[in-house]
Amino acid sequence: MDLSDEDRTTMNGWKPEYRDSARPYTLVIRHERGPILIGQPQRLHDGTITAHLGIPAGRRRSWHIVDERYAVCACCNHPHPCQEYAMERVADAEADRLARLLDSHAPGVCMACREPVTTRQKVIVFPEPSPLVPGAPGPTFHANRWACWADARSYELGKRLPAHPNAARLASCPGLLFRHEGSGREECTAERLCTGLHGPNGNRGMSCFTRTYMFGVNGGYPRPPSDCGYRQHGACLGADVSLGGPDPFTVGDEIDRNSWSRR
Ligand SMILES: [Zn+2]
Ligand SMILES: [Zn+2]
Ligand SMILES: [Zn+2]
Ligand SMILES: [Zn+2]
Incomplete structure (x- = not known):
């Protein structure tokens, strides 16, 4: 089989000892029964139907061979x-x-754990109809359980805000929350735009000396806006250039900020 330039380029990407096994090849398959699903089948004189499949270079795969009796x-x-x-x-x-x-999506049920929510529990109820089920009301989540909060947050970021970019957030913040080791204070990279919606109280937020690389090492890591003076464990990362939060600001955040600054 003649090699195309593309085949050659692909094969050169393989180690020399494996290069031969990365060669393109043609597979001839014979039709037994049932619908013909691939290739341009040819009918031979004896009635057999065959098809020739060109397998490009580097596409090693194991074929499932049908037994005599199937x-x-x-x-x-x-x-x-x-x-x-x-x-x-x-x-x-x-x-x-x-x-x-x-x-x-049943009313009164948490979408994350699918347990009923009681009137005494803190809940998040999204007001817009759900984009997941046509005609269904917005889903409900437990606001005081970490696992349910995490699902509510991903629903908001992944489904709700893309569908309703002007909606005010109910379960997320455009910033990342840090917990200062020196003072115990919580501080969010979104600063004035922080919604305060970082999940149930308790052990939330990253320690202010924790580097969390967002887009690999070269992408940098977010830092808290200020330095609490903590010097152990690589020291507080604050009071340096912030490299941004985990997700972009939405139009809704801007509206929130404008109405805030007018107050
Ligand atoms: Zn059947
Ligand atoms: Zn729940
Ligand atoms: Zn700190
Ligand atoms: Zn925040």
């Missing part, structure tokens, strides 16, 4: 599992997923 579906005589069987399985899985999603 199982056949009772409904359609195609090799088992037949396409219809596979489609039914996919539909079943999709129905299960939808049912679980609907359950999680």
